[in-house]
Amino acid sequence: MKSVTLRRFCRTKLAVCGAVALIALVALAAAAPLVSPFPYDELHLEDLTDGKPIPMFKGKYLFGTDQFGRDYLTRCIFGGRMSLSVGFIAALISLLIGIPLGLCAGYFGGLADMAVMRFTELLSCIPSFFLILIANSVFHASIINVMAIIGMFSWMGICRQSRAQCLSLKEQDFVQSARAMGYSHFYIIIRYILPNALSPIIVSATLNVAYAIIVESSLSYLGLGVQEPTPSWGAMLKVGQDFLRTSSWLAVIPGLLILVVTLSLNFIGDGLRDALDPRASR
């Protein structure tokens, strides 16, 4: 990223706050085995009174425990590991599908363009969450499959955007001259079009990460995503909902973590949009 962009980005306070919060959470999740006080699946049934979860700030458990006496702070950190990795990898997959398809459709036009755009339109008409739900029930519910499925069904926006960028870029002089120099189509797309098309795509990619995290937690919330005993924020919410009357923090904490992550990503996306906009004079 250019230093001008970085400087502009730093001027938007909310975006910087978002970036700091996100980096902190990612670092925490990455170092999960080192920083968490207990193993995530260690039961402490002996500490429970009548099988009830231990409340927050009591004894050695900062966030209390769940109904099996598993330390909730540990589970939150490990859950973040799941949710964040699903979010980033799914968004990466959607980029890997969406950018090449969109750029090719825009660059070559004609039949390729029509085929890609019709297919994109088709997929956007099916409520994407239901599609992901079907796909998820078809394949064995594992973390890798969840990432792949979410990525496979959320590239449509990226594709449309890459195509639009490509359409306006390919008419510009520097692309025309590159073509006159006799470079191959592939080289022109990679070397001339892609770098110039990237900035709005980066913004959408940030929002795609947030979307993927929400979809993953919705799936886990419906019991279809990451399976027990592996913690994930969505699955923890589902369990928390059953204890809402007595131990509401079990549902509040994981949701709050999801909100912090998605909010940070939205702030970052917004900051990037301003920072990468060449027309902005700030």
Place this chain on the structure above:
Amino acid sequence: MRYIIKRLLTMIPMLLGISLISYCLMNLAPGDAATMYLNPEELKNPVSIEAVREKLQLDKPVMVRYVAWLKEVLRGNWGYSYLSRQPVIKEIGARITPTIQLSITALLLEMLLGVGLGVYCAKHQYKISDHALSLFAFVGMSMPSFWFGILLILFFTLQLGWLPSMGLVTVGLKGSWHVILLDRLRHMIMPAIALSFAGIGSWMRYQRASFLDVMEQDYIRTARSKGLKESVITWRHTFRNSCIPVVTMLGGSLPGLVSGSFVIENMFGIPGLGRYGTMAVLNRDYPVIMAVTLFSSILVMAGMLLSDLLYVLVDPRIQY
């Protein structure tokens, strides 16, 4: 009119494509639907499993089955649910109304609140209330709807005891029509708020940007220099013009609403299309999954068509 017919005609190949995609996707499943069809007693007998497989044509290749399914659907026969053995179309009919009700209520909430707050923000640009509301919009856009639903239940049902958290109506409630209507509204309000919260944020931001954009136009300056009243400038000149780009949001927000209702209906126990679809997915109920996919896609497409038509209505410069 010709435009509408053309649009309706393009929906046909789209629906064919959608049905083909979801049919193939579904049939990648390694599991055996025949085992869902039978009760545990019959499952012990391999002969009856074979018989069911033959009856449901599960032994044929996917494409053959797809064509057979399509033929039946075109004749109006959507098949029978594997689970309840009822005609699918009858079950869908009973469940599509709550989903439409929920989506429309949420859409109205989104539009009214989003547009209203957006205009308010634009009128008070860079004031503290604008900043606060912009932050609120961001929170709304980032909020996972199911968690917001849980918070609503926690607060309004468990703490205050004001609103019911499950179902569509109070079972066994009798009374005159307004008692019933009020009861329905009381059940609908939390799911609708949870579903629309994300949309409110994006409508608000969009309306704010559009309103600010129009406020800088020459014709607004002209209106002001003519000495028109501020309220006339705001509502007649600025507001009406700022709505034109915002109307396009209508089509875009529908897939999100229908997708969102899959989670929200499960959470609040609303017997709608989303809950029905989720149950069907969990139980590998193929005919139901197909029907839910197609009907929810039709809902989305109809909404998009409607918003395109509305666009013509708001902006007289556009003609098809």
